[in-house]
Amino acid sequence: MDLNNFKTQIRNITDFSEEECGMFIPFLKQVSLEKGAFWLRESQRIDRIAFVEKGALRLFYTQDGKEINNHFFLENDYAVSYLDLLKQRPSRYNIQALEQTDLLTFTVGALEEAYAASKNWERFGRIIAENAYGIATNRFESFLFLSAKERYLQMLEDYPRFLPRIPLYHLASYLGMERESLSRIRRELSN
Numbered sequence: 001m002d003l004n005n006f007k008t009q010i011r012n013i014t015d016f017s018e019e020e021c022g023m024f025i026p027f028l029k030q031v032s033l034e035k036g037a038f039w040l041r042e043s044q045r046i047d048r049i050a051f052v053e054k055g056a057l058r059l060f061y062t063q064d065g066k067e068i069n070n071h072f073f074l075e076n077d078y079a080v081s082y083l084d085l086l087k088q089r090p091s092r093y094n095i096q097a098l099e100q101t102d103l104l105t106f107t108v109g110a111l112e113e114a115y116a117a118s119k120n121w122e123r124f125g126r127i128i129a130e131n132a133y134g135i136a137t138n139r140f141e142s143f144l145f146l147s148a149k150e151r152y153l154q155m156l157e158d159y160p161r162f163l164p165r166i167p168l169y170h171l172a173s174y175l176g177m178e179r180e181s182l183s184r185i186r187r188e189l190s191n
Contacts, residue, residue, distance in 0.1 A: 006051055006104055009076050014123045027110035033097035040081060040095040048105045050079040055101025056165050061093050069174040071135060074161050082132040143176060149185050151175050
């Protein structure tokens with residue numbers, strides 16, 4: 001298990017010493033998912049957070065038999081159904097691999113132990129929570145205040161990595177529109 005990228009990414013969040021990084025290594029578990037495999041299924045309890053080393057995941061729910069994408073996780077993202085994790089309830093979401101994906105996972109219990117041992121780990125947890133809150137709030141507000149075209153433009157600005165990696169039908173679902181509407185918006189913008 002090569003942990004250099006994980007260490008680099010957590011050090012981008014806060015100023016971890018080698019000792020602080022090392023104390024967390026025993027809690028990490030490597031998980032590989034084939035394309036289409038699920039890391040989390042609706043109604044399953046979640047007690048782990050995943051760091052995406054390689055690959056792409058989608059967070060989605062099903063409503064009236066239709067899958068609705070809520071977010072995507074790519075390399076160096078932390079993938080979790082955060083509110084379900086906090087409330088310790090069965091998940092309302094699914095997390096599925098869109099391509100071959102490698103994860104480093106850790107339990108909430110391990111993170112809480114790290115919080116108790118280090119202020120930097122506490123800070124790490126707070127920043128991850130703030131990021132999850134920001135993503136959820138931006139998404140919610142985009143549906144309140146933005147047109148479909150504006151939501152697409154905001155996605156391009158906030159998540160430029162999505163477009164080349166995520167199939168258009170998944171992006172259309174994420175943006176709350178049909179695939180044809182997304183294609184039309186893209187054509188209008190390219191002219």
